[in-house]
Amino acid sequence: MxxxxxxxxxxxxxxxxxxxxxxxxxxxxxxxxxxxxxxxxxxxxxxxxxxxxxxxxxxxxxxxxxxxxxxxxxxxxxxxxxxxxxxxxxxxxxxxxxxxxxxxxxxxxxxxxxxxxxxxxxxxxxxxRFAGLDVYSLWDSMHELLAWVQDNEPGHVEAARQALRCFEPFGEDGAEYAFASRFAPSTCEATVVDLLRRLCEERGAAAGGDDAADRFAAEQNAAVVAGAERYYRAMVGGSAESWNVRDVHMADTLDRLLAHTGAxxxxxxxxxxxxxxxxxxxxxxxxxxxxxxxxxxxxxxxxxxxxxxxxxxxxxxxxxxxxxxxxxxxxxxxxxxxxxxxxxxxxxxxxxxxxxxxxxxxxxxxxxxxxxxxxxxxxxxxxxxxxxxxxxxxxxxxxxxxxxTPLQPLHLERPDEHVPPMAHTV
Known part of the structure; x- marks a missing residue:
């Protein structure tokens, strides 16, 4: 040709x-x-x-x-x-x-x-720097965020705990949360978005160096929780909707990293x-x-x-x-x-x-x-x-x-590994 x-x-x-x-x-x-x-x-x-x-x-x-x-x-x-x-x-x-x-x-x-x-x-x-863009880590990010807030922002601890309590009834199961949100008019989005807003408002007062880097990581964990909440909720609405939530989240995360690092x-x-x-x-x-x-x-x-x-x-x-x-x-x-x-x-x-x-x-x-x-x-x-x-x-x-040829994994899949709810295969 x-x-x-x-x-x-x-x-x-x-x-x-x-x-x-x-x-x-x-x-x-x-x-x-x-x-x-x-x-x-x-x-x-x-x-x-x-x-x-x-x-x-x-x-x-x-x-x-x-x-x-x-x-x-x-x-x-x-x-x-x-x-x-x-x-x-x-x-x-x-x-x-x-x-x-x-x-x-x-x-x-x-x-x-x-x-x-x-x-x-x-x-x-x-x-x-090496950074992750994806949206699946709702509970890991929530726990990381709460730990950081307890150590660094005691004034926001109750807001962080309120956000975590909202998710607790679902046993760290994204599929269960997605199913429940289909029938319940209220979701956990508002509590997480409010916490993220508060953290971002405090950013200007943060010190530089490691403190600023750790604050950015905390803000990103809050953004992951917000994005994951939308992702799991969108799963019940169809493949295209949840796909778009995930890819927009990854593009948004990259933009935040570009602005933060200048790299x-x-x-x-x-x-x-x-x-x-x-x-x-x-x-x-x-x-x-x-x-x-x-x-x-x-x-x-x-x-x-x-x-x-x-x-x-x-x-x-x-x-x-x-x-x-x-x-x-x-x-x-x-x-x-x-x-x-x-x-x-x-x-x-x-x-x-x-x-x-x-x-x-x-x-x-x-x-x-x-x-x-x-x-x-x-x-x-x-x-x-x-x-x-x-x-x-x-x-x-x-x-x-x-x-x-196949790549070489470090280990076989383990029995206690977390398997996220199936929405996409890539």
Whole structure:
């Protein structure tokens, strides 16, 4: 097909990312996707790109599709904060929300150890931060927030306890809260939003340094509780509504981090969050996503969206929501899909940087693009697992990999792990 071989550049080592770095230029946000949450090569290439952005372009924030409290513990380790884990592996191994393998794996350990070593040679104020953007940690964030308020804002303790008491009858079960809110006119939103407002009003009087950083973390835990409350309540209203609550929360969190740190940011999320929803059938269902919101809020010159895809190989995933992880075979891409097209026309690992001006017609075709979430069923490949995608509109660059392998988790799923209510599988 015209233009594919010319545009698909060889991808062999980190040096081959030069055309992508040139495309990124002075952009403040680079959002890097993955076509599954369980593939070693996606994580490894994302880490290679991140390392170059940090070392060569001064990026100071890695923001990921993870929970704020879990990632705060990792962040304290990578930034060598007092009392933090000496090895980021310890912080990652402690993650207890299913699916743990998303972050508790060897590839993320390697990335975070590198970040810690990089930060160790830098002044504290210039160290790269690691932060979670997601919305699932309602109760963890509530408990973290209450502990901080008790130690730092005694005047707000009763407001924090009132917010926590509102959730207590539901036994830290998001599904039970969502079900109850369907029939009860009152919710817990007002108490949490009021507490968040009070904390933000006090911000100007806070001291600098660690105190300011800890206050920001407390405010973010309050924002997570508010966002999670809306998310669980939206679950009863339909998939699109809860999806949008979650992605808007992640985009809002990133914006707060950008304002707080003043840094340039690398974002790690699934393709379905990173790639502009308007270039897929998600838009037809009334769904937005992080990639679309970033372009709308910051402009296309200040945001670069990078996607991944693979032709065949293996992956770590669960066969159903909450299931024990397992290694699964990923069959050759479905005929007529984006991955199949690149396999047939190129047949090797390749980097595609979407031209800014006139571009080959194949970049404007709507093709199926494989998306493997934390739940994967290979037997559905013939009719499912693919998102109709216009590559040239969804991403600014795309990495195609011919053969992929499963990542290596730090541990098997544990019996006491928290499994959030099922709403989405990515």
């Amino acid at each position: 015209d233009g594919i071989r010319e545009l698909a550049l060889p991808l062999r080592d980190a040096g081959d990312l030069d055309p992508l770095l040139e495309r990124i230029g002075d952009a403040r946000v680079v959002a890097v996707g993955e076509a599954s949450h369980g593939t070693h090569e996606y994580y490894a290439w994302r880490a290679a790109l991140t390392r170059r952005l940090v070392e060569e372009h001064g990026f100071g924030l890695v923001a990921v599709e993870g929970d704020w409290p879990d990632c705060t513990r990792v962040d304290r380790s990578v930034r060598l904060r007092p009392g933090a884990d000496a090895d980021p592996r310890t912080a990652l191994d402690a993650i207890s929300r299913w699916p743990t393998w998303m972050w508790a794996n060897d590839d993320v350990v390697d990335s975070c150890r590198w970040l810690r070593d990089h930060n160790a040679a830098r002044p504290e104020a210039a160290r790269v 340039r940011a690398v974002v790690w999320e699934h393709n379905t969050h990173v790639g502009d929803a308007r270039a897929t059938d998600m838009a037809d269902a009334g769904m937005t996503n992080v990639g679309q919101l970033l372009r709308e809020r910051h402009g296309t010159d200040d945001v670069v969206l990078v996607g991944f895809g693979g032709h065949r190989g293996g992956v770590i995933a669960g066969h159903q929501w909450g299931a024990q992880m397992q290694r699964m075979t990923v069959p050759p891409a479905r005929e007529g899909s984006l991955e199949d097209l690149l396999h047939r026309e190129v047949g090797r690992d390749a980097l595609v940087v979407v031209p800014r001006g006139e571009r080959p017609a194949w970049l404007d075709r709507r093709l199926g693009h494989r998306a493997i979430g934390v739940v994967y069923r290979p037997e559905r490949e013939r009719w499912g697992n693919y998102v109709p995608t216009v590559l040239g509109e969804r991403y600014d660059a795309f990495l195609h990999l011919e053969e992929t």
